[in-house]
Amino acid sequence: MxxxxxxxxxxxxxxxxxxxxxxxxxxxxxxxxxxxxxxxxxxxxxxxxxxxxxxxxxxxxxxxxxxxxxxxxxxxxxxxxxxxxxxxxxxxxxxxxxxxxxxxxxxxxxxxxxxxxxxxxxxxxxxxxxxxxxxxxxxxxxxxxxxxxxxxxxxxxxxxxxxxxxxxxxxxxxxxxxxxxxxxxxxxxxxxxxxxxxxxxxxNIVPLRTAESWVHTLSGVSVDSMKITFLVDGVKKFHKTGKILFTHFGLSGPLILNSAHTIADMLHEGVVTASVDVVPHLAHGDLDKHIQEIFSEHKNKNFKNVAEYIAPHGMAVSLMMMPGMPLSDTKVHSITKEERKHIVHTLKDMRCTITGLMGMDKAVxxxxxxxxxxxxxxxxxxxxxxxxxxxxxxxxxxxxxxxxxxxxxxxxxxxxxxxxx
Ligand SMILES: Cc1cc2nc3c(=O)[nH]c(=O)nc-3n(C[C@H](O)[C@H](O)[C@H](O)COP(=O)(O)OP(=O)(O)OC[C@H]3O[C@@H](n4cnc5c(N)ncnc54)[C@H](O)[C@@H]3O)c2cc1C
Known part of the structure; x- marks a missing residue:
């Protein structure tokens, strides 16, 4: 032509x-x-x-x-x-x-x-x-x-x-x-x-990739109120509280999407980890008391049957995957004080490594x-x-x-x- x-x-x-x-x-x-x-x-x-x-x-x-x-x-x-x-x-x-x-x-x-x-x-x-x-x-x-x-x-x-x-x-x-x-x-x-x-x-305005399988296991679970603290090489940088959505590749939800811009910069500075407090409304001591009450009510059950009363809805499976947890068939009455304190600590500080941002296909x-x-x-x-x-x-x-x-x-x-x- x-x-x-x-x-x-x-x-x-x-x-x-x-x-x-x-x-x-x-x-x-x-x-x-x-x-x-x-x-x-x-x-x-x-x-x-x-x-x-x-x-x-x-x-x-x-x-x-x-x-x-x-x-x-x-x-x-x-x-x-x-x-x-x-x-x-x-x-x-x-x-x-x-x-x-x-x-x-x-x-x-x-x-x-x-x-x-x-x-x-x-x-x-x-x-x-x-x-x-x-x-x-x-x-x-x-x-x-x-x-x-x-x-x-x-x-x-x-x-x-x-x-x-x-x-x-x-x-x-x-x-x-x-x-x-x-x-x-x-x-x-x-x-x-x-x-x-x-x-x-x-x-930008994009979900985050994480390394740990406990996050991926929760794919589809969303929790309305969690506190997440981001660290670079172990040093705290900022924290936010809000809704988090777990996906098969990592973390999403408004709080995460709106943090992506800052996290992109942090990824250039060092290893970025997230510490997730899944029960931010309870301080360590109060959470410990709450767990003691649950344990005394269900003392003859296996840990795996009680974990769901302790962790937010849908998260028991991941709690049990965390290092140092009692075995799933451990009777609750045989869980030691140290193990209980470790459960409290874990719920207040579930760690994952941020390996990067998702790509343009997932970015808003x-x-x-x-x-x-x-x-x-x-x-x-x-x-x-x-x-x-x-x-x-x-x-x-x-x-x-x-x-x-x-x-x-x-x-x-x-x-x-x-x-x-
Ligand atoms: C999944 C998703 C959800 C979102 N939700 C919201 C929301 O709820 N609220 C909000 O504020 N923002 C939201 N956004 C962001 C918002 O959609 C964008 O900011 C907005 O659409 C940008 O508009 P634009 O006119 O700049 O470009 P676009 O809407 O991207 O339009 C650009 C157009 O140009 C055309 N084009 C490109 N190259 C050429 C070419 N060479 N020749 C001819 N045509 C071409 C494209 O085909 C396209 O139709 C969302 C984005 C995504 C991806």
Whole structure:
């Protein structure tokens, strides 16, 4: 096919990537009367959005105080006041509620659509785009940028279906987590070629791998309140209390996912271990008393039949695997005081070695991307390339789980869509 035959069309604005931030950007730009096209490599829009929050979509975090909200975004907080003033949490609520999707707020200020269905969030954005006349091009991976020879501008993009020209381009191709959803980090290469600094993506908000089999044995067990202390080369670094989920490869659950960023750094410093206190609500002495009561009530039973009264639900099997435990058929009345003290100590300090983070396929987001200093955050325009705007997970912003990632998508997508010219 000749180059001229492959040329498709000209638009005011082309949005590359039809995920959360891309759809918000496209609909907003089209609502201003711009001719907008979304170019998406999948055969559907919003593939990742549809699996967010376990299918329920934790759409934002209802922290209305802007300073409290900013404090959740690590070092990026100092850059984000302006964007969140332009489109903040209140605006997210208003945007979805005006379009017939009320939000409800749950523990930790996590906001969800009242239907608890991520597809409903997707449908609001899809309608926003379609009603405003956005042209959607599916199955069209963007392969290459065509740069202007004389100025720092994009002249055209080449897709598998031909080239497209526009006055402005919005990159919304996401990060590199869950690559099966289409986010494979493509734009990081283009941005680097254009002179942007790009910190290579690494998994973040991600479960941890552990070495010990007692952890793997508990696969599927989750305990609502445990205290976990992380150590490097035996020195305590930090602790958290909350819900932990055991998996066949290690540890997961919100507390673990939100610790991953810090643990990644600690893994460079030395051997990282976790000390899990499975009964944080009882001090050593109280736990000992509690176990004595259980032992006197069941003194003629085997240890294995009593372990389940001592350990949190589902954890007896692992307690019995720990070094120094009485044998499973030991009669409770023959357990010595030293052995009982050892049981107490073990329940307060179950150790495992953290061998690493799980990969991109298990990560909620990737760390890395374009530093905020490279972007004019009043418009989301690149400071290096005149007609380029950047949104969503492409930006280097560390944040925990809890709706903070999607809020960034709504904010940056709305600003880019409002400002791209
Ligand atoms: C399992 C999971 C659960 C999550 N749950 C939550 C949650 O409950 N709350 C929350 O706040 N955040 C959550 N997140 C994070 C959130 O989903 C992301 O922050 C958000 O989707 C990022 O949006 P985006 O627009 O930047 O990119 P994406 O949503 O990743 O969209 C990028 C799009 O660009 C397309 N694309 C990529 N390369 C090309 C190319 N070369 N050509 C054309 N198109 C391309 C992709 O196919 C994709 O459709 C979750 C993430 C995961 C993986």
């Amino acid at each position: 000749k180059e001229s035959e492959k040329h498709i069309s000209h638009f005011d604005i082309v949005v590359i990537g039809g995920g959360a931030s891309g759809m918000m950007a496209a609909g907003t730009a089209a609502a201003r009367g711009k001719r907008v096209c979304i170019v998406e490599k999948n055969n559907e829009l919003g593939k990742k959005l549809k699996i967010t929050g376990g299918g329920r979509c934790n759409i934002t975090n209802a922290t209305y105080d802007i300073h409290a909200l900013l404090s959740m975004y690590g070092k990026a907080h100092k850059f984000l006041y302006t964007p969140f003033s332009l489109f903040g949490v209140n605006d997210t609520f208003r945007f979805f509620e005006e379009r017939g999707l009320p939000l409800v707020v749950e523990a930790g200020n996590r906001a969800f659509p009242h239907t608890h269905n991520a597809h409903d969030v997707f449908r609001v954005l899809e309608k926003y785009c379609i009603d405003n006349g956005v042209v959607v091009m599916l199955d069209a991976p963007v392969e290459r940028m065509v740069m202007c020879r004389t100025k720092a501008r994009i002249d055209a993009i080449e897709t598998s279906k031909g080239s497209i020209t526009a006055r402005a381009y919005i990159f919304a191709t996401g990060g590199a987590s869950h690559p099966e959803t289409g986010s494979t980090g493509d734009a990081f290469h283009w941005l680097k070629d254009m002179g942007h600094t790009v910190t290579p993506p690494s998994p 987001v990737s760390d890395g991307g374009v530093p905020l200093g490279d972007i004019d955050l009043k418009t989301m325009r690149s400071r290096l390339v005149d007609n380029l705007y950047i949104t969503g997970d492409l930006l280097h912003i560390n944040r925990p789980s809890g709706g903070y990632s999607l809020q960034l998508c709504w904010t940056t997508g709305w600003i880019a869509g409002s400002c791209a010219e």
